[in-house]
Amino acid sequence: MRHAYVFIAPFYVLFLLFGAFPLVWSLILSFQDWDGLRPMKAVGLRNFALLLRDQRFLDAAANTVLYWAVDIVFILTLALFMAILLQGNRLGGKRFYRVVLFLPNVTATVAVGLVFSMLFDFNSGLINSVLQSLGLHGLPWLNSTGLSKIPVMVLNVWRVTPWYMLILLSGLQAINPELYQAAVVDGAGPVQKLVHVTIPSLATVLFFCFLTETIDSFRIFTEPYIMTGGGPGASSLSIVQYLYESGFTVFKLGYASAIGYVLTLMLLVISAAQVFSLRRRGSVVGGGTG
């Protein structure tokens, strides 16, 4: 039995050193005013109070919530749709589709971020030249406060959807075909089969996807960093981007740590709400916890 402890020890040792220890240290820092050089100054809750009045932070928080909401709706809907198409396709080519459709998820965010920046470019981008050839005006996608979040979201949906498509496809394959046969006997059409068989059978898998994508999209950093730098102004800035900026550009280390804790708090509240709402509906959290 002792072997088992030795076998699992590396994770816990690494987590202690590079997970828990920084987490606790970060909590302590969040109550300090520190630039990394001069002595720390304890300031109680002032960093948190300042955050609530910091328009740049409030913008970043609002942007991040919007990224999360839009991404999760588009990603999960599209992923489910694609998975159903793949599963329903009986003509073959399944392997080809799976390999090609997964490709976006293999590409680096940094690289395709630059590619999408070029496509959304105001002067020479493909998207504006298509708009113009249709007789419409080109739009300043990356350079206006109203539009700058759109390219970031498009990139994220493009890149992440295939991941959930594969997970949902595995979920579909695990559904007992007899359920569909029974539904057909009861006279169900495609829509009723989707609502009454597919989605309920996928409940735990969908929950797993929802939870992991929530965590991931709240941590969005690379997309806005590469495409817009968070701008113009703070119009596409994300929380983690502002955290990074506060910590390593302006060296407000205590303030940055406070931002991190607000992010954690937001995530914990949302995750707890998700688990709670699932429990209330009486489902089993199988996919998430094994």
Added chain:
Amino acid sequence: MRGAGRRNPPLFHVLLLLWCLLSVFPLLWMVGTSLKPTSEGIGGLRSMIPGSPTADNYARVAALLPLLRNTLNSFIVASAGTAATVFLCSLAGFAFGKYDFPGRDVLFLFLLATMLVPPEVGIVPTFLIMKRLHWINTYWALIVPRAATAIGIFYMRQYITGFPTEIMEQGRLDGCREFRVYWQLVLPSVTPALAAWATISFIARWNDFMWPLLLMRSREMYTLMVSIAVLPVAEGLSTPWPVIMAGTTIAVLPLICVYFVLQRFQVSGLTLGAVKG
């Protein structure tokens, strides 16, 4: 769904092919642009195929950035990190899946809970720790902290739980110590899961951006991604798009090649494990 598929196959194919096009198009556009002379326009649908293809942009990128060194850095970090995580995650997954030891369920629940806390929260202290360890600008900083991940252990446990206990018992009767049971009996039987997890890890590490941006502080130690990210400002403030696209092509292509070689191990093996629950 099945019924609809049989009745309506052409529609399914059209939709799937459209989505394939959408998946591949930005990449084709990238490669196409990277081959264009900087004097040629990059907008317009008709300019998809470069009029007079040139490799000049690649030469220019190579002159701007220490690309060979950056690629080597990415390769070292990604492969060492992958080897470590495949070994440690499967070992821990084996322990969680096949042993019954006091505290197992609590420890596993704790492990799952760690996934809910974003690692970015500890980014400032992590930097300070790395500095204290003198790991800034070294490969260790990128390899060690994530050598064993919760999600990897979770996937491996899901997969290894199904390994027949009788075979383990037989191995023990034959005098195998526990580590040899894992190494000689369990590992060979779960190679699809190992390969799938290795593929996912390698992709994630190759594409990783924030941590190398933070922890690698010289052009020579940059990974490919960090190096590419500075391309737009590398030539004054406006590097031409074709030159940038040459850089991104170099960053993306090796991984796509690896992916095509390894695609038969795709994540399906693992995701199935996650779903089986």
